[in-house]
Amino acid sequence: MTTAFVHESAYVDDGAILGERTKVWHFCHVMTGAVIGADCSLGQNVVVMPGTRIGNNVKIQNNVSIYEGVELEDDVFCGPSMVFTNVVNPRSHVSRKHEYKRTLVRRGASIGANATVVCGSTLGEYAFVGAGAVVTKDVPAYALMTGVPARRTGWMCACGVKLPAGGGVLTCRDCGSRYTETDGALAPLSEGIAR
Numbered sequence: 001m002t003t004a005f006v007h008e009s010a011y012v013d014d015g016a017i018l019g020e021r022t023k024v025w026h027f028c029h030v031m032t033g034a035v036i037g038a039d040c041s042l043g044q045n046v047v048v049m050p051g052t053r054i055g056n057n058v059k060i061q062n063n064v065s066i067y068e069g070v071e072l073e074d075d076v077f078c079g080p081s082m083v084f085t086n087v088v089n090p091r092s093h094v095s096r097k098h099e100y101k102r103t104l105v106r107r108g109a110s111i112g113a114n115a116t117v118v119c120g121s122t123l124g125e126y127a128f129v130g131a132g133a134v135v136t137k138d139v140p141a142y143a144l145m146t147g148v149p150a151r152r153t154g155w156m157c158a159c160g161v162k163l164p165a166g167g168g169v170l171t172c173r174d175c176g177s178r179y180t181e182t183d184g185a186l187a188p189l190s191e192g193i194a195r
């Protein structure tokens with residue numbers, strides 16, 4: 001017996017898997033074959049399509065569709081009305097179901113309200129996509145991405161605070177985590193209190 005909560009207005013189809021303590025709120029639809037981990041929250045009007053995988057402690061805000069081909073690892077945050085796609089060149093009169101491209105959102109990444117993630121992209125661990133940004137290519141771990149198309153405009157700590165600019169070793173002013181920046185990539189040196 002699962003301890004998942006499903007609001008009376010939501011639909012969870014037979015064959016969908018909900019983890020312990022996961023909450024599925026108003027007007028959601030979780031389809032057959034979707035796998036959702038423990039301690040997740042699906043806000044109002046979320047659709048989760050067949051063949052999708054959602055890790056543990058994922059927060060999906062209102063009006064988000066998780067299309068086939070999308071995988072969200074643990075601790076991902078999807079802001080209100082953000083958009084995933086699964087076909088690069090959709091046409092109503094041409095079936096492209098065999099052309100779905102995979103989108104992977106790695107552990108701890110956050111995607112802001114009204115952002116768009118074009119299919120075929122991987123968002124690195126703890127990446128942070130700003131509100132309204134349009135991601136058209138892979139995103140490095142810890143990168144702060146803003147604009148249309150999205151470009152890296154800084155680095156983010158795992159705790160969600162923007163790191164100070166500069167090369168070499170970067171220290172989070174909030175939690176004390178330390179990172180090293182080398183050749184356009186950021187790697188943790190130590191873990192602060194946020195992890």
